[in-house]
Structure formats: C-alpha cells, structure tokens
Amino acid sequence: MPGVIRSYVRIVDALNYRLGRVVMYGIFVMVGILLWSSISKTFFLPSLWTLESAQFAMVAYYMLGGPYSVQLGSNVRMDLFYHNWSARKKAWFDAFSILFLIFWLGVMLFGAVESTAYSLEYGER
CATH class of the missing domain: 1.20.58 (Methane Monooxygenase Hydroxylase; Chain G, domain 1)
Structure with a gap:
C-alpha cells in the first residue's frame, strides 16, 4: 500500500x-x-x-x-454456514435471498410513500 x-x-x-x-x-x-x-x-x-x-x-x-x-x-458474524459453501452454492443462495431484500425494500418504499402523502395532505413541514 x-x-x-x-x-x-x-x-x-x-x-x-x-x-x-x-x-x-x-x-x-x-x-x-x-x-x-x-x-x-x-x-x-x-x-x-x-x-x-x-x-x-x-x-x-x-x-x-x-x-x-x-x-x-x-x-x-452471521456467516455460520455461508463461509463453508462453494462459490456456486453461494451464488444460488444470493440469487434466492435477493428476492427477500427486494420485497423488504418494496414494503419500505410503500411505507415511505404513504407517510409522505400523509405529511403533504396535512401540511406537515
């Protein structure tokens, strides 16, 4: 370095x-x-x-x-099993678990939009 x-x-x-x-x-x-x-x-x-x-x-x-x-x-550390897996198994697990992340982000976005709409409706600043 x-x-x-x-x-x-x-x-x-x-x-x-x-x-x-x-x-x-x-x-x-x-x-x-x-x-x-x-x-x-x-x-x-x-x-x-x-x-x-x-x-x-x-x-x-x-x-x-x-x-x-x-x-x-x-x-x-949360990689109790993950670090022992092969690269192929890690890739499959990542591809599957990203669906849960996308769902969670969608729920968070929906909540943010609802809160923003509520705030604008009632004139909060």
Whole structure:
C-alpha cells in the first residue's frame, strides 16, 4: 500500500477508535431518555419528544458505534454456514435471498410513500 493510503487508514482508524470510545456511553443517554419517557407518562403529561429522541439516539449509537465494534472484532458474524459453501452454492443462495431484500425494500418504499402523502395532505413541514 502506498504511504499516503496507509496514513489515511491510520488516521481513520484512530478517529474511529476515539469516536467509538465516546459513543459507547450513548447507551446511558438512551436509558435516560426512555426512563424520562416512562416517568413522564406515569406521573405527568407524556413528553412527545421522547420517542423521536430515543430513535435518533439509537441510530447515532448504531451508526457511530458499529465501526468501533467491527474494528475491535466484537461484532456478531452471521456467516455460520455461508463461509463453508462453494462459490456456486453461494451464488444460488444470493440469487434466492435477493428476492427477500427486494420485497423488504418494496414494503419500505410503500411505507415511505404513504407517510409522505400523509405529511403533504396535512401540511406537515
């Protein structure tokens, strides 16, 4: 690898490590948001912001903490059988499983269109 690319990879790895060390405490932010949501719904008026805040915190935790987990090798590998298969069997499995992906993406697109239509109908911004 050329020196420039090697330096770039080292910088990205270092940034990823530092960011991951900070983001791993984001679980406490999510717990705090969900705890406040439970308390406010039980004793006070429910806070409307807690659901979206918890979702955004979870996405940030996943998107920023995932690379850190992969970097440390602590991610869960899902290729229990797949890595032992021949290239031909992998290709057949991929060709079959892509149908499920296309179906899921279609469902997601349908939901997005419905939500967008609802938002436009009621003038949400």
